[in-house]
Amino acid sequence: MASKTKTSEALKVVARCRPLSRKEEAAGHEQILTMDVKLGQVTLRNPRAAPGELPKTFTFDAVYDASSKQADLYDETVRPLIDSVLQGFNGTVFAYGQTGTGKTYTMQGTWVEPELRGVIPNAFEHIFTHISRSQNQQYLVRASYLEIYQEEIRDLLSKEPGKRLELKENPETGVYIKDLSSFVTKNVKEIEHVMNLGNQTRAVGSTHMNEVSSRSHAIFVITVECSERGSDGQDHIRVGKLNLVDLAGSERQNKAGPNTAGGTATQSTGGGGGGNGGGGGSGGERPKEASKINLSLSALGNVIAALAGNRSTHIPYRDSKLTRLLQDSLGGNAKTIMVATLGPASHSYDESLSTLRFANRAKNIKNKPRVNEDPKDTLLREFQEEIARLKAQLEKRGMLGKRPRRKSSRRKKAVSAPAGYPEGPVIEAWVAEEEDDNNNNHRPPQPILESALEKNMENYLQEQKERLEEEKAAIQDDRSLVSEEKQKLLEEKEKMLEDLRREQQATELLAAKYKAMESKLLIGGRNIMDHTNEQQKMLELKRQEIAEQKRREREMQQEMMLRDEETMELRGTYTSLQQEVEVKTKKLKKLYAKLQAVKAEIQDQHDEYIRVRQDLEEAQNEQTRELKLKYLIIENFIPPEEKNKIMNRLFLDCEEEQWKFQPLVPAGV
Incomplete structure (x- = not known):
């Protein structure tokens, strides 16, 4: 990379x-x-x-x-x-x-x-x-x-x-x-x-x-x-x-218990951080x-x-x-x-x-x-390559053009992940052919197929049907042909009509896939009111400048405090012994207060470590109790041969540092 x-x-x-x-x-x-x-x-x-x-x-x-x-x-x-x-x-x-x-x-x-x-x-x-x-x-x-x-x-x-x-x-x-x-x-x-x-x-x-x-x-x-x-x-x-x-x-666990004796787990019902729902x-x-x-x-x-x-x-x-x-x-x-x-x-x-x-x-x-x-495993590059391939196929069929956006229902569509993705996870997307008016500034119009494409295909199919029907009628009326030849010609015409229908379905599927893929790619800078856009940009820049100025002021004040302390320490000239005693007494009190603060901090840290250790010991004791219970169940309720079968299936997954079971049926069988 x-x-x-x-x-x-x-x-x-x-x-x-x-x-x-x-x-x-x-x-x-x-x-x-x-x-x-x-x-x-x-x-x-x-x-x-x-x-x-x-x-x-x-x-x-x-x-x-x-x-x-x-x-x-x-x-x-x-x-x-x-x-x-x-x-x-x-x-x-x-x-x-x-x-x-x-x-x-x-x-x-x-x-x-x-x-x-x-x-x-x-x-x-x-x-x-x-x-x-x-x-x-x-x-x-x-x-x-x-x-x-x-x-x-x-x-x-x-x-x-x-x-x-x-x-x-x-x-x-x-x-x-x-x-x-x-x-x-x-x-x-x-x-x-x-x-x-x-x-x-x-x-x-x-x-x-x-x-x-x-x-x-x-x-x-x-x-x-x-x-x-x-x-x-x-x-x-x-x-x-x-x-x-x-x-x-x-x-701490004494503060983490349920709010009531029968407290139950709940689930948020969406929209951020709030809401209660049913729970288990x-x-x-x-x-x-x-x-x-x-x-x-x-x-x-x-x-x-x-x-x-x-x-x-x-x-x-x-x-x-x-x-x-x-x-x-x-x-x-x-x-x-x-x-x-x-x-x-x-x-x-x-x-x-x-x-x-x-x-x-x-x-x-x-x-x-x-x-x-330029990483290797980008989904965007996979989409671009697939869109280019579909576009080439549609151009070859002479069916690619542009049309205005039309409203349709939203649907959910599964899209295969690129080959470079580990384990090939499934990427899903909502494919929508329309946007709400409020979201138009987020979604510029994109080149898609002509609105007359379906109508043209229907007209073309209807024309071909009519032509084939005329040819079939002409074959029926042609008395120079024997019945076997007529039947053979009619079957050929029916086959041509079926091929035509399949071609139409293939083109429609290709067009739908092209539209679905292209709709997921976002291109900015289109269909936006330039004046409003510039004003919003200026407001955001001003907000960023104010935030940056606050940050600089904060850093400068922190630096000034440090320098003031250093300056006080460097001053060594006094007008009298009395002044020197007062300044050094003040400095001594300040240093003594710092010493006391450090001692208190050390004691607090010690107390904190004790609390953490107690929490860890409590967790360890709980795990030990669970382990003893499981051993008790295994020794008294599970036959030795079943226990051996289970033990033989265990293996250590070094990547996750966990013990796992080998599958009963090997992969690929």
Whole structure:
């Protein structure tokens, strides 16, 4: 794969704090978090602090307080990353935090209200608006949606959403999921429909911390392929992949139980992060889910700690499905943004501190993003080649032309994946011959067949029928022919008519396939009001300039604070001994306060490690109990010969590091 190398860049980390909830206010919980938006700092005060203990301060690339808007986060932090994806980079946005701190709200928001839409719907609008304004470029956009529930990967867009999928690794393309479905989408409406379908089957449930809590890690993957003619006269394809990750909440198990004794799992009913539906599972599932979630997030923390430390030669990506899928996003070929979501209430102090430390470590990770240029396995190139082949066949038949768009019903169509794709997953797409008026700016008119094609074919067939009928009548009236010759000639005419019908069907199928394939390719720069388009471009540029200016101001203020401290240390001239005593006493107090803060931090870290160890021991004890129960069942209820049969079928899958069963019937038999 040809690629343009780029110097490494740090993982971008921002923090966001939600307001106090009514429940927290009613319970009398005080606010312990303060956000300095200008300096990009978060200050956390310990509600149980000893007298004189200083609050803890963390600095990030940006912080967003309770009054921040969804658009602020997107325009200042996420928009540049989406622009990079459209240029051919890989990008990842993920939200991390305790349950109930606003991860799903940040990522998805409220879809029906434009000002409350989160990162994902704003990214949809951004991508298709960019495509509609592009010039001399051809795009193909496809989407996949998956979740990791209790360390099992599920395809949320599959007809069998509960089916477990396997992780595979390709030396050229990296980690991928076998048989993961992907949908080609042509506008915002279609890609939103894809996400809503997935949200209906995602695992959510009610816990003490949140009435609608995500009980799985969900990853929405958008692949944008762009074809553009280069200076060498050849078409070059760039492929950008965007991972939009909504992590399950981190919490201790005593806070993760069901909201009621009979708490049940629920499912969101689409449209972003809300809604309850029917569900399965009992309240007893909550501790098990929390255990799996915490183990997965612990593995993520270990990967981040190993990457941030710069001392470890081994990065434990294989410890969980989540870290394997995010391998490129953490220290690899991707630009990554982490949004740390925080709760401001005093009862969430431990969780908020843990989240802030996690985010603080993530700042030190260095990625090496590069443009993915001219990869071998692009679906866009396969589509272009197939369209060119179909076009040549239609031109050969003399049936290719143009016609205005006409309305028709939407249908779902399966399209074969290109041969270069690992394991040949099925790519599906909605083929629509019309667009809503609201989406016309996203979907320019494309060259398709003449509207008179079907009529011409019918007229041609009717003319041929009439001609054949006349010839048949002439044969019948010709008394010079014997009956056998007449019958033979009539059969020939019938055969010609049947061949004609088959030719018509073949041409119609060819034309339909051509239209279906071409409708999936998006070409910008057509059928757009130039004046309005330019105004929107100018507004977006202004917003980007303002966001960039805020970022520069924040960096300058942080640098000024550091320089002020250095300047104070360098000043060594005093007008009197009294002044020297006062200055040095002040400096000593400041250093002593820093020392106390470091000691408190060390103690907190020690306490945190003890808590993590206790959680791991609890999980280990639970697994040991389950293992003993299974051994008890095997020893007392399964005959030895059946046990031996099962043991003989076991083998270790080194790629997934799991024991599996060999099939009873060998493949291919």
